[in-house]
Amino acid sequence: MQIRWLEANEARFADYARLFPELGVNDPLPAPAEWLANMGPDLVFLELDGAVVGYGYAQALASSGYVRHVVIGPQARGKGLGRELMHELRRRLAARGCSSWQLNVKLDNVPAIALYRSLGMEPDFRTWVLRVPAPAGLPLPASPTLRCSEPPASSDATLEREFDVPSGLLARHRAKPATRLLLFERDGSPIALAPFDPHFPGCFPFRLRDPACSRAVLEQLLAFVPVDRAYLQLVLERDEPSARLLLSSGASLVFEIQHLQGPLHA
Ligand SMILES: CC(C)(COP(=O)(O)OP(=O)(O)OC[C@H]1O[C@@H](n2cnc3c(N)ncnc32)[C@H](O)[C@@H]1OP(=O)(O)O)[C@@H](O)C(=O)NCCC(=O)NCCS
Structure with missing residues (x-):
């Protein structure tokens, strides 16, 4: 199982467009150029044995990292990749000066909530x-x-x-x-x-x-x-x-x- 971390580029938009719907948020996809300009620097793609199977999107704010998307494709789940992705986002946010991190998750997303709590995150408010x-x-x-x-x-x-x-x-x-x-x-x-x-x-x-x-x-x-x-x-x-x-x-x-x-x- 060989993992590589890939940066965003215009060709990778197809991977984003395939994986983003897994979030189930029903928001429209941006145009590729707008996507790259607005989100590109905060994205990372997870390649497993030569195929992109997931991505994360996390913004480094003043001192807190805001994790906005965490996705592992359906076929690749349950193998520890979601946890690897969170570790990678943590490394990237720490390198950009963050000391805390935060995110939003749907109330019924049991796997994601278990993952985040295992990394030391605690619920604070409802949205x-x-x-x-x-x-x-x-x-x-x-x-x-x-x-x-x-x-x-x-x-x-x-x-x-x-x-x-x-x-x-x-x-x-x-x-x-x-x-x-x-x-x-x-x-x-x-x-x-x-x-x-x-x-x-x-x-x-x-x-x-x-x-x-x-x-x-x-x-x-x-x-x-x-x-x-x-x-x-x-x-x-x-x-x-x-x-x-x-x-x-x-x-x-x-x-x-x-x-x-x-x-x-x-
Ligand atoms: C949430 C998600 C990223 C987890 O990815 P994954 O690769 O399956 O997760 P991992 O195999 O690394 O498991 C990490 C932890 O998640 C939790 N977990 C994963 N699958 C679970 C399940 N089916 N039930 C309960 N907990 C689960 C466990 O705590 C697990 O740790 P453990 O294996 O030590 O018990 C993945 O399910 C996903 O992409 N879902 C769709 C998109 C989404 O909902 N993203 C989160 C938005 S906030």
Whole structure:
């Protein structure tokens, strides 16, 4: 059993396109050039005896590594390769200065949760991935008028503290040319933060401090959804009150996930 670690290049997009659906997240595939530019430096492919059987995608943020994808193809599972892949991601994140790592996993993904816990990760919060129909939106109660702006990069550290976003994540969003970072305020107080990526189209993470303001926020976000797309996807971390309000108003639940985190060298 000979393992080789391969970097991303345009020819490897076919492997990504074959393996990515194993995550079961139902997100659209990007165009190859966009994929390579946005994700390439954070991808690693696992080649076993000459065939690519898996890949990992992990972003080194300020001090924490955010593991975004971990995939071993169906035929190659159960042989220790998922664990090898996590060890490789750990090596790569440590080499880029991270001291902790984190990820999201579906609540019913028993193999993945067992793997991550065996590496020292622990559950910390729940996340809801929702879709709001576009352009119609949801029949939400009227909400106060908000000011929407696109704050400069110099305010990222303040916004990350204010909205409890992992340090360095907003810079990652800004590096994608099509992403817009939107801040919603009421009388000068921050109410919501939405890094909007038209590819999904949606916001990860979507922070809404006051569910009573959801209508005004969603109406403005829906205006950014491309006309050929039927939904706005929102990732609400920790925020059960907003998730419940949007679900009870007709948003659809894509899935509920568990966030796990731990020290890189457990
Ligand atoms: C999760 C995944 C990466 C595991 O890969 P794998 O190569 O099968 O895993 P390994 O053989 O290295 O096993 C590593 C550990 O995972 C856990 N595990 C693997 N298969 C399992 C199963 N069927 N049931 C329970 N635990 C299991 C065990 O803890 C195992 O450690 P052990 O063998 O020491 O008991 C793989 O199932 C996969 O790609 N699934 C589809 C995509 C996905 O869900 N990715 C995770 C997204 S968060």
